[in-house]
Amino acid sequence: IFPLNYFWRSVCEHQSLIAIMAGRALVYGGKGALGATLVSFLRSKNWWVVSVDLFANEEADSNVVVDANASWTDQESEILKSVGSALSDNRLDAIMCVAGGWAGGNAAAADMVKNADLMWKQSVWSSAIAARIASLHLKDGGLLTLTGARPARSSTPGMIGYGMAKAAVHQLTQSLAADNGGLPTGACAVAILPVTLDTPMNRKFMPNAEFSNWTPLATVAKMFFEWAEGKDRPPSGSLLDVVTLNSETTFTVA
Secondary structure (H helix, E strand, C coil): CCCHHHHHHHHHHHHHHHHHCCEEEEEECCCCHHHHHHHHHHHHCCEEEEEEECCCCCCCCEEEECCCCCCHHHHHHHHHHHHHHHHCCCCEEEEEECCCCCCCECCCCCCHHHHHHHHHHHHHHHHHHHHHHHHHHEEEEEEEEEECCHHHHCCCCCEHHHHHHHHHHHHHHHHHHCCCCCCCCCCEEEEEEECCECCHHHHHHCCCCCHHHCECHHHHHHHHHHHHCCCCCCCCCCEEEEEEECCEEEEEEC
């Protein structure tokens, strides 16, 4: 059993560490390919980072491990409690939600509803909880980024569940940016709409693709960091097409 003064000393040291860092961010999906890249990039910039994911990220300063079997509301309550505890009285400069996944299927597919349910959990649950975290713990003028998808701006017959979920994220982004959206004063909510990210999993399943037209994860991390610091930040509510051609990436308001 640790003595009480050891416990309080540890708490004070933790709070002091957060206070002296260059910035504070939460990465939702911090163990995935893009999320892990963000955690590593932010830590290299002397930012304090908390990761929210199904698995812990050892590079993060703090971890909130999500119970995949819990309901949406139970996940929300547990995550909010854990994030509040990790932050103490500090606030976040940025919240970057990059949790998600992919599954296909049209209405004739036997697993269409099953896949749609999974897509909703991976993209919509995480985005909505990220919005709740922002309402409680984001600084005035802070940044919230969500992850949509460029194909979901129109019909997605071969991946209906995926398109539905990503379209919902687009709608959420614009609702958060509207008057009375619930975010702190001056906060900015945007969503990136990539086509294909250059992840190990995508390379595994599409080994013959033209990788020069895939968006590097480091490029996204660098852009998020610049936005978090207020550099060339797009207007709140923006849906940004992320397109890479011949290894050149553009972020364009849709």
